[in-house]
Amino acid sequence: MSERESSLQPLVQRFEPYQVERLRQAFPILAQRIYGKPLVYLDSAATSQKPQAVIDAMSRFFLEENANVHRGVHYLSLRATEAYEQTRAKVQRFLNAAHAEEIVFVRGTTEAVNLVAQTYGKVHVHAGDEVLISAMEHHSNIVPWQMLCEQSGARLRVAPIDDAGELQLDELERLIGPRTKLLAISHVSNVLGTVNPIQSIVELAHAQGAPVLVDGAQAAPHLQLDVRALGCDFYALSGHKMYGPTGIGALYGRRELLEAMPPYQGGGDMILSVSFDKTLYNKPPYRFEAGTPNMVGAIGLGAAIDFLGGLDADALAAHEQAVLAYAQEALATVPGLRLIGTARDKIGVLSFVLDGIHPHDIGTILDREGIAIRTGHHCAQPLMQRYGLAATARASLGCYSNEQDIDALLAGLAKVQEVFR
Structure with a gap:
C-alpha cells in the first residue's frame, strides 16, 4: 500500500448494515437550517451533497500535496501525480474497465459527450449518416450531436418513449440500420428516473455495427456499473452527481477506439513533442487531457468513489x-x-x-x-x-x-x- 493510499484509509467509513441516520451525519450540510427549518435536500439529481471524507481529502491535498502533475520531479509533484493517477485507477475499478488507460478525465458528462462527438464523430460520421438518440435525453446528449450533424451533413434520429417514460425498444431497433454510425443513450433519465436496459440496447446497436455511448451521470450514484458487462463503447459520468466535487468527471472509452481518435484540444500534456513543423501527440488517455487538469477535483472524485465503496x-x-x-x-x-x-x-x-x-x-x-x-x-x-x-x-x-x-x-x-x- 502506498503512502497516499494509507493516508486515505481513515476517510473511508463503512455503513453495514445500511443505516441512513448514521450516514447522514457524514454530510455536514444536512445539519443546517433554512429559514429556521431543518434542511430537506431533495435535489440530488442536480448535484449531490458532499460527505466530510470528500471535503477532508480535498483540503488535505491543498494543505499537503498541492503541485502540478506529470511535469515536476520534486517531491510534491510526484505525490500529486501519484494521487491523481490513483483516482484514474479507482474510476477504472468503479466501472470495471479493462485498463486504466481507458479512463479520460473531463470536467463532467457534458464535456465527455462533446469530446466523443468532436473526435470519434468527426472521423466516422459523414453526410448521409445517422446518429441515434432517445426522446428522454438531457440537452448535453442532444446538442453535441446536433452540432456534429450540422457540421457533417448527417441526420439526427430520435427513438420514442411511451407515456410511462419507457424506451420503445421495438422502435429503437427499427431505427438502427447501416447508416447508424453511433447511438447515444442515457443510462438513467434525469427527469423520469427511467433505467434503460443498456445491455439489450448495446446488443441491438452492435448487431448493426454501431458503437454506443452511455450518459451515466444519473446512474453512477445509484447503480453498480460494469462497462464490460454492459458492452458499451463509451461511458460518461460526473463527479458532482456521485458525492464528489464539480468540474471533474470521467469518460470511459474502449482502448482501441481511443487510440484511433484524434485529439480534442491542444496544449500541454497531450503532446509527445512540439516543433513549428509538426506535433506528435501523446497516447490515450493523456492525448485528451490538454492543460493543467483539475487535480483537486480528481482527488475529491477518488474520495467519493472510496465513500461509495464503503x-x-x-x-x-x-x-x-x-x-x-x-x-x-x-x-x-x-x-x-x-x-x-x-x-x-x-x-x-x-x-x-x-x-x-x-x-x-x-x-x-x-x-x-x-x-x-x-x-x-x-x-x-x-x-x-x-x-x-x-x-x-x-x-x-x-x-x-x-x-x-x-x-x-x-x-x-x-x-x-x-x-x-
Whole structure:
C-alpha cells in the first residue's frame, strides 16, 4: 500500500448494515437550517451533497500535496501525480474497465459527450449518416450531436418513449440500420428516473455495427456499473452527481477506439513533442487531457468513489428503492398531483405537476419550508414537449434521503395548495 493510499484509509467509513441516520451525519450540510427549518435536500439529481471524507481529502491535498502533475520531479509533484493517477485507477475499478488507460478525465458528462462527438464523430460520421438518440435525453446528449450533424451533413434520429417514460425498444431497433454510425443513450433519465436496459440496447446497436455511448451521470450514484458487462463503447459520468466535487468527471472509452481518435484540444500534456513543423501527440488517455487538469477535483472524485465503496451496495439500493416506493405512494395521495415518469424500472427521481400551480411557485413555497427541490425543464425541453409541459417540479433522492424527507415534502405540498386554494 502506498503512502497516499494509507493516508486515505481513515476517510473511508463503512455503513453495514445500511443505516441512513448514521450516514447522514457524514454530510455536514444536512445539519443546517433554512429559514429556521431543518434542511430537506431533495435535489440530488442536480448535484449531490458532499460527505466530510470528500471535503477532508480535498483540503488535505491543498494543505499537503498541492503541485502540478506529470511535469515536476520534486517531491510534491510526484505525490500529486501519484494521487491523481490513483483516482484514474479507482474510476477504472468503479466501472470495471479493462485498463486504466481507458479512463479520460473531463470536467463532467457534458464535456465527455462533446469530446466523443468532436473526435470519434468527426472521423466516422459523414453526410448521409445517422446518429441515434432517445426522446428522454438531457440537452448535453442532444446538442453535441446536433452540432456534429450540422457540421457533417448527417441526420439526427430520435427513438420514442411511451407515456410511462419507457424506451420503445421495438422502435429503437427499427431505427438502427447501416447508416447508424453511433447511438447515444442515457443510462438513467434525469427527469423520469427511467433505467434503460443498456445491455439489450448495446446488443441491438452492435448487431448493426454501431458503437454506443452511455450518459451515466444519473446512474453512477445509484447503480453498480460494469462497462464490460454492459458492452458499451463509451461511458460518461460526473463527479458532482456521485458525492464528489464539480468540474471533474470521467469518460470511459474502449482502448482501441481511443487510440484511433484524434485529439480534442491542444496544449500541454497531450503532446509527445512540439516543433513549428509538426506535433506528435501523446497516447490515450493523456492525448485528451490538454492543460493543467483539475487535480483537486480528481482527488475529491477518488474520495467519493472510496465513500461509495464503503457502503453496502445492495443495502443502499434497497434503501433507495424503499424511499422511492414510499414517496410514490405518498404523492399519489395529493389531490391534483400527476407524476411524470412511471417506468417499471426507475431510480429516485420524482417529477410531478400540480393542477393550477406553476412548478416555480411550488419550488418557491417549498423553499420557505426548508425543502430544496428542482423546478423547470431540467435541461430536457424536448422531453417536456413530449408530455405537453413547459416545466415540472422534481424531487430527487440521494443515499442520505429518508422517509422523513418525504413526509416533509408532503406537508410542504399541502401548504402550497393552501396558498392557491
